[in-house]
Amino acid sequence: MNINLEKKSSKGILVYFEFFENKIHPVSFELLGEAYRLSEKSNEPVYVVAIGKNVKVIKNALKGYPVKSAYFYETDNYFQPDIYEKGVSDCINKIKPSTVLIGGTAEGRALAPRLAVLYKTGLTADCTELDIDENGNLVQIRPAFGGNIMAKIVTENTRPQFATVREKVMKPIKPVFSYDIEYIIGNINNAKSYMKVINIEKEDTDENSITDSKILVVAGRGVKKKEDLNMLRELAMLLGGKFASSRALVEKGWTTPKEQIGLSGNTVCPEIMITFGVSGTVQFMAGMKTTPNIIAVNTDANARIFEIAHYPICADLYDIVPELIKNLKA
């Protein structure tokens, strides 16, 4: 097809809703929020597609959202890319959207490439920022090289434009709209594959590695007694992160090598780290200095950790931690 014709005939932003055992993945609403913001700019409708068992229950959850129509494909199959592809492609064939947004989740990132190749079009992975330019191109910004480089990417000549979007980056919107959403129910039970999901297992959530955690609360030499670590462990839990320590406390036998950050321990790079009473030895900093957000609390304004901390706070951890816990529990 002529490129311009194809571009012209493609309209709408389609959002893939991730659905498993009657639950919608939260990233779906983040995508919906972003789709709405983009649609305001490009003056296009927003669509939703979802696949799964008993998927039409999503209807209730969509109430009040700015969606033109929602496509639900019923199937007994648990997620597998080649099967779910059939549902999304059926929907795309019907509405011919200009843009398809999929969550940057395990499921989304497995599904999206098949669809992009099916339509011989562009796919940009793990976007952290989206925009639409004057020509209707989706401007996609994503990190590469382990976050050391940002790239601005467009799909100029083909449609739809596929993007997977990182979780917890886009803001969801509130369901305050009064749209009369059209629901289209289909099924993909006749989709066949020699691959099959034979079981779903609960994940062992007890994976205790500090290297995987997005949030770390780190204790250092400034902690005076072993018992005081309890409040820092509690804080870590309340913040939804993990507890870690500098080598000094491992040396004292208060914490384990598994919890140790530094040259002779673990190298970590969480999204955000807050250190309490960590002075910042060369050995320690070699194990964490790429962390993008470092909050450091230390009573010593000359503490070396303050040289690399984004938020250096000169304060006593014994003053601050109980307040934090109180606040988070409230």
Add this chain to the structure above:
Amino acid sequence: MVYVSQKNELIFPISEKYEEYLIDESKFMGNAESISFPKNEDEIISILKIMKEKNIPITIQGGKTGIVGSAVPLEGHIMNLSYMNNVKEYEILEDGTGTITVESGINLIDLKKEILRIFKEKALFWPPEPTETSATVGGIIATDAKGINAFVYENIQKYIKELRVVRASGIIEVVSKEDFNKVIGKEGITGVISQITLKLIKKPSEIWGISFFFENEEDASNFIDAVRNDVPKSETAFIGAFEYIDKTSLNLIEGRKPTMAKIKELPDIDENFECMCYIEIHGEDEGIEEIAGNLMETAAMYNSDPDTAWAVSGETEIEKTRAFRHAAPETANLFIEEKRREDKRITKLGTDMSIPNISFLDMIKKYRDGLSKYGLNGCIFGHGLENHLHVNILPNSYDEYLKGIELIREWAKYYLENNGQIVCEHGIGKLKKKIFEGMLSEEFINNYKILKKEFDVDMIWNRGNIL
């Protein structure tokens, strides 16, 4: 309480938060009244002046990675140089090599990064490789640390162009080449090294790191002796490192591996192996292969299955195997650290001796006999081709610690009687001074005394080291 220092303050009284500056990798802990972190030579001089007026001795500190307590203060003032870690200037020479002038507190991690940033595809490096990457250049020079590549790159002096030292008089001296030996390896007793111009040389075009595994120590020893007697060479390559690691060390490393990021990604070592030899070959691929083939044949003769030998190449992979080698001393030190928690008197007890005229097999047998005679546990690793092993006593009690000292003295006596050297690269500091009390020859001590007299008659610098 929140403590905010005054802008121009240089000297801080010792408090709990400076505890970490009272100890180094030897796990020997000292005492001090004050500490400073000078940022340049002027500040060094200002601090020195204040201390001299009050006759307070100054202990110089770099990365605190030393293992004889040289940087651990017994009293007085600590001058920590870790803020003096800048590159001052650099020069690219016509022959493709270069020089880089750094402050003495720069550590090897930063030095390597800066060299890469400045010289890029020129691919230069500074040869001393003590494998402890947080060691500072000043500390390496002060202890004359040789590391794993000394066998081929030889003396550190070859890679220093200029040295600046702040003497006790407060004068900055640019040390002439002839006088390098009054600074290198003198553990800071003649002044504080403030700035160094390093000579960088071209990296070998390729490095291979080969690990041979043996099911018993005797086979490994015979292998090492066979290589020593006829070191394989080729026109375009040479052996750059030849390291031995024994079973106890391997066990310590394997035990720590899951929590050490640097070596976590290496596969587990088969339990049947008693020991390994880690060998680096530097040069061009063809020459390297020639030597590697030769080594493989020799190793096979001594029952090392060539199918089990590892061989890596490329900088990143070599870094990993070097980290594994470095984990040997690191885990031994961690063992001491744990014991020290039970008994503060326990410190590192490691040998740093070499002996020229006996076989590796006889040497290691001597160590094993000693350990079993004294009923002690110890791990052994070190430099194979130089008969230079680091035996680390792993005491379970203070009683065993004392026995360990006795044993090391016994070994040292034997080494001295047989033209050996009892201090090679770790220095004497405070720990070896104690351990070898009465054993170091008068001539040896006198040399230091003369230097001390010449440069620091008031004993301001590093009091307690060597003398």
Add this chain to the structure above:
Amino acid sequence: MKIAVFMKQVPAYSEGNMDEKTGVIIRAGLPSIANVYDVVALETALRIKEITNAEITVFTMGPDKAEDVIREAYSMGADKGYLICDKAFAGSDVLATSYTLSQAVSSVDNFDIILCGKQTTDGDTAQVSGAVAEWLGIPHMNWVCEIINVTENEINVKCQLDGRLSVIQTAYPCILSVEKSIFTPRMPSLKLKMSSRKKEISKITLDDLNDKNENNYGLKGSATKVRKIFPPERTAKRDIVIKNGKDGADYILEIFKNTFNSKEENI
């Protein structure tokens, strides 16, 4: 049984390799390595080989120098290696890369399993495996974290999805992309490393492919275009603040809120 493994050569460090002014990636002088995730894929192939006696063929796409990756794979135990190298392939995005790879494997053999690493350390997309699967019209699964069982005819694996593990069974052919945690890669063997230097590496150019239309490859065959690359906005470094008690706690929670600016919506 035949296994293909896709491996890519990447810069050894991801730190500081962009000229912040020009936005150009500096590669000169920086060492290259085999993508660590792909080495895990190769290890997975070697483990399967230990069970089924499969033959392992490695494919890498890149400049001539990328053959180092194949030599490394040989020194770990791979049987054959192909370097996919043609100036027509330069500048490929996911669509063009996956098309080139699918054309290349089809030109060599019918493989039972194609193994890929989770992602590369330079592109970070984790998309190529699924895209190749679509071109080849075969099923695929990502995030494989365990092999439960493998035979000449089928394979059972466990895949790490968000908050759950999916146990999958599939006949061949299929594409699996593996998590790093699945196996610790073995070290290259000295013996194999020595022989790998003399071992043959076949080259695949545009001429060797079924579809020889160069418009389908490289920059021309790519659907996406990189308009700009630039350094990420780093969190600005603030001055030291003195904030005690409740003030300090509020300040910290505010920082947390701004870092994770969207909250999970309850439905």
